[in-house]
Amino acid sequence: MIAFIVTTIICFITYLLLTTGSGTIGLWSREELLFGFILSLIVGFVTGRIFVKEDFRMLNPVRWLTFIAYAIGPFFMGMAKANIDVAYRVITGKINPGIVKISPDLKTDLGITMLANSITLTPGTLSVDIDEDKNDLYIHWINVNEEALKGESVDCKYICGNFDKWIRRIAE
């Protein structure tokens, strides 16, 4: 039942965002509001069970606020640094690439997806493959740091800074 309500509300908000400026009640016309509500009910009824899995951790607004803070603060800064780094390598052509393994020790699917996407968008790294049993990530690194290669798998701090701590706070 909670899954149905959550999915319906999210669908309705999305529909409202996509149809702004259509009328005079607020920004919407009466037809759009009614039709959007009926459509959201149908979609919520059909896909609620797929959209929300067994637990409701992500309904906690504190997690959403943490996510927004993460996206604006450390993530955007990391992205800016990445782009200046790649710009430098595009112009000079200096590269020292390699594929390394990291063990971020995250358990949920959502967490590992967010970490992989963050890694792809930040300094000089690109996630290539995942070991689904242990949630290890294989990373293509454009400028390999020799110090990091000593152990079996590379420490997270060379690749993603403190992103794994943020993501553990958001998704686990």
Add this chain to the structure above:
Amino acid sequence: MLEILIYILLGIGIFFNVLAGVGLLRFPDVYTRLHAGTKCTTFGSIFICGSVIILGLKMWYQGSTDGSVLAIHTVGALVAILLTNPTGAHAIARAAHKSGVEPVGAVVDSLRKKSTKKAVKKKTEVKE
């Protein structure tokens, strides 16, 4: 005043997108090219979308409902780019590595060790 800000954001965005194009031509193999293709285009697109959003908010403030459509739909497009661009790059890189493309000048390749180990295991199982 706001127009100058819009032009500056647009300029930064175009600079990074051009850089992505140059990177695609200059880098030696598929992985390094993906670096240029994902990071620079996403970052550039954020600035271009930002300039469009500011323009839309300005039009909205001046009383045109078209402005709200412009701003909100651009936010939707930005979210879609941020979600799909790294995922697509990951899919391409994984497919390239599975079909045997080796990174040019690689210092270390942990993934290849793992896949060769697996292949050896499979062969021995078949023999037994």
